Amino acid sequence: MNQAIALDNHSACGSEPGLITVDEALQLILDRTQALTTECIGLDQALNRYLATPISSQINLPLFSQSAVDGYALCHEGEIEAGVHFELIGEIRAGQRSELVLQQGQAVRLFTGAKIPVHTTTVARQEIVQAIEHQNMIKITAALQPHADIRDVGEEVAVGQCLGQAGQQLSVGAIASLSMAGVQTVHVYALPKVAVVITGDEIADTMDELQSGKIFDANGPLIRAWFQQQHQQVYIFHVTDTEYAVSQLFHDLKDRYDVILTTGGVSVGDYDFVRPVALNIGFKEIFWKVKQKPGKPMFFAEYARKQHSPCYLLGLPGNPAAVYVGIQVYVNLLMKALQGQKSPCAWFSGIIQHELKSDQRERFLRMYAQFEQGQLYLNSLSKQQSHMLSNLMQANCLVRIPANQNIQKGAVLSGIFI
Known part of the structure; x- marks a missing residue:
């Protein structure tokens, strides 16, 4: 450098x-x-493509109220104190359909993601539950607030909520998000x-x-x-x-x-x-x-x-x-x-580590940028002439140098990562 x-x-x-x-x-x-x-394609083919139309959710996420932990669905009014006993009446696994309905003082064994039964007031994680031998009973070993560890229907996404805007690029995360919401096809720009x-x-x-x-x-x-x-x-x-x-x-x-x-x-x-x-x-x-x-x-x-x-x-x-x-x-x-994305270039800001002489034209210099203690520092590379590319083996950004300015060490410049 x-x-x-x-x-x-x-x-x-x-x-x-x-x-x-x-x-x-x-x-x-x-x-x-x-x-x-525009064209309509399967979501599995849409990575890095740009949405042509907004996408709204057709379902709630979660689809139903469910348990956030492995534990027990309980029916009890108000706060539960340590030592309270409950009658165990069944078990519900994730994805299992169940018609169980809780009454006061009853419990159902649950696993993460399982649909909670009707009249559930709270969920007790299994770490604070003790089984009572030879009885269909459990004991709560720590105080428990109402509505603990319950994922409410639609708490993440509600029906009709916008999931993606027109012009948005579909990243890996966006593909996962849309897939979870049941989206199978998308309209994108060709x-x-x-x-x-x-x-x-x-x-x-x-x-x-x-x-x-x-x-x-x-x-x-x-x-x-x-x-x-x-x-x-x-x-x-x-x-x-x-x-x-x-x-x-x-x-x-x-x-x-x-x-x-x-x-x-x-x-x-x-x-x-x-x-x-x-x-x-x-x-x-x-x-x-x-x-x-x-x-x-x-x-x-x-x-x-x-x-x-x-x-x-x-x-x-x-x-x-x-x-x-x-x-x-x-x-x-x-x-x-x-592809419908009309946003201006997103330039980063970094601190130059040395002086640069002026030129009548704005310059794009190949540089090496690195973060130190939360700041982005920039260092020019040698061999910047237009017929040379060897410094691209080290460069990780292009930095804009304003025209007609002598740049001092410590000046803030803009650029893009490459």
């Missing part, structure tokens, strides 16, 4: 006209993205169908090809792995840096995919065809170029389809660090917006 980190200042890169801020770019994605259609386009002629498939100036592809595996982490499939295409090849591919993809995610080809070089080709075939630009580092020449556009929601094109620069930032921040937000 570095005690300080200084990146090259390229004043022209930060001062050129037309750049929008990171927050403006994020808000445009939220504002301009339409949610996809998963976006995503095409990933890796542009460029420089990708090597073998070690031998490295001798001819090619490089191994990090962007394709990076993007595929990120989507695997989201439990979502993507389709990866490689295209050469020719206007014809890019145009043919975009024509084919725009009507079959909800998102076209590209890497490379979005700047102003002689072989950067993503933006001009997209505009030529009918995509409408939402923004191009963000005042950030890495990832300035990011491009976001939409294509209106007649019988479907728009196809969105998010063009990321080709440098792998820019792709990594784009995936973690912008693609993540876009995927959620397509």
